[in-house]
Amino acid sequence: MRYMATYDLMETVRNTNQWLGATAKAFAAYPGISMVPNPVFQWMGAWGEVTERSFARMVAKPDWGIHSYTCEDGRDHIVNVEKVVERDFGDLIHFNVQGRPDTTRKVLLVAPMSGHYATLLRSTVISLLPDCEVYVTDWHNARDIPVSAGKFDVEDYTLYLVEFMRHLGPDTHVIAVCQPAPLTLAATAYLAEEDPSAQPSSLTLIGGPIDPDAAPTEVTDFGNRVTMGQLEEMMIQRVGFKYPGVGRQVYPGLLQLSSFMTMNAETHGKAFMDQIHRATRGEARDNDRHNRFYDEYLAVMDMPAEFYLSTVERVFKNLEIAQNKFVVNGKKVDIGKITDVAVKTVEGAKDDISAPGQCVAALRLCTGLPEELKASHLEPGAGHYGIFAGKSWRSNIRPLVLEFIDANNGRHKPAAAAE
Incomplete structure (x- = not known):
């Protein structure tokens, strides 16, 4: 209390x-x-x-606001946001464009769980809809999740991604934006060992802290300065009586927002x-x-305390992903086991959150992947937001990502199609 x-x-x-x-x-x-x-x-x-x-x-979840889309036939087609997989801490949703001809590009867009809703990627979704069948991870506000639902840490997050990838099948192209990039890489490696037939065809990592020490920023410096005890004491609170998650330990969105606002008051x-x-x-x-x-x-949304603390401790402090020492369910996840999933990294030259060098480190970890299946792109003059939703994304990065998807489309076929 x-x-x-x-x-x-x-x-x-x-x-x-x-x-x-x-x-x-x-x-x-x-x-x-x-x-x-x-x-x-x-x-x-x-x-x-x-x-x-x-x-x-501050307490309202934004609407996606994507109601229709004008296809190549010149007609407006209704867009329905449908829940494909429902879980306590997050759903897999699908932007179903009614009446549109089938597209061969199936994309899973992994949204960050970093204090804002998945709607932060609204413009990214809109830019992909003309060319792709788009699925998104829609994470829930921790204040609305009863304590009876249990914990949710980086291992649980990784297993959620594994489940979503399995559900969508091997003809999926995964795009992870910022914070989830390390755990999406780990989820892909987990599938490489546990269920190779469910691996996605390609994996694009955009501005993610795969190796935070590769290029230190204020974010990584803060994570290294404070102890876990100090972090828990300063940042963690229990949800009050107003919400269904009463008593759950969280990193409150309002607390994070006040920090953001103070930094640029x-x-x-x-x-x-x-x-x-x-x-x-x-x-x-x-x-x-x-x-x-x-x-x-x-x-803003509250993050489960376990997820926030384990992210800081295991991804930023202990560098478990960067040093290929990440463990899920007691089993070490070896990123080197990824041998047949094309991997591309995207970084912004002026990214002050995940600086250049942090994300491209993923290619170094993929020791079992042939060089022809590795790719990287450094966008000149682009900041963090620009590489997934700004002008740089629309003008340069999006075409490159679609080109990468097309180059690896059909690499893995669903079991039914293969038969």
Whole structure:
């Protein structure tokens, strides 16, 4: 019970600010106020509008917002988001484009579990839909998962990926973005030993910390500076009484968000003041640039404490993936056992989260893989976000990834097709 009070205090502060924003907005909207030509009331209403929206987004899961897609036939086709595999901590979802001709590219997009929802990859999904059958790992907010569901650490995460890959079959092309890259590599190696016929045809790792020590950043420096005891004391709390996961130990999304905002307080402060001024002038729109960005950025989710702590300890501190010492269910996972899965790494030259060198280390670990099945790409001038969702992704990286997929399409065929 020690940290429930802290968790509930954060939620109380958030809830209070949302209420204050709604109150200011409502007060400024009274007809009688319009009789007083004072710009203070306009500013109050604008402040309330921006404040209410911002604090409300912190506890709301964003919608994918992908409802239809215009195919080559010139018609709009309905896009249904369907759950293919449902599990306690995450689902495998499919973006089913109704009435579209079958495509030979089947892609599993592995989304990060790093404090934001899988919808962070919305633009990535949209860019792949024209050419691929897209599946995504949709991780759940830990505050909504009852304690009775048990723990969820890096080994459980890896086994979830193994299950998803098995379900989709060997004609799948896996793309892992950022945080899940090391565990996706481990899941592929796990299948190479335990169930070779279920291995994907290709694996693309984008900006992931395979070897965090290969190119240190502020993220890796922080992980090395603090002890696990300090990390647990500072970051871990128990979910309060408001949510189904009451009592579960988590790394709260609100705590992580406050850290992010503090790191760039001046930039965020200016962005919100500018938005208030736009709202005062009547220029703010529901889907303007500010709201599109912050609706996603502020929508945070809690991570299971076991997952957060084991990620820091085993991936960043002990370098179990980088040194090929990772263990799942008591069994050592040998990355060198990957011999028939094409592997490509993508890095951004200006990535300050997973710096160049961290991700390409995966190719060094794939000692059993022929050189012709290895590929790498370093995108000049690209930061972390740009390599999977920005201009660099759309203009340069996406075509290269699709080319890599096509080059390895049909490498592994499902059992039924092979017969």
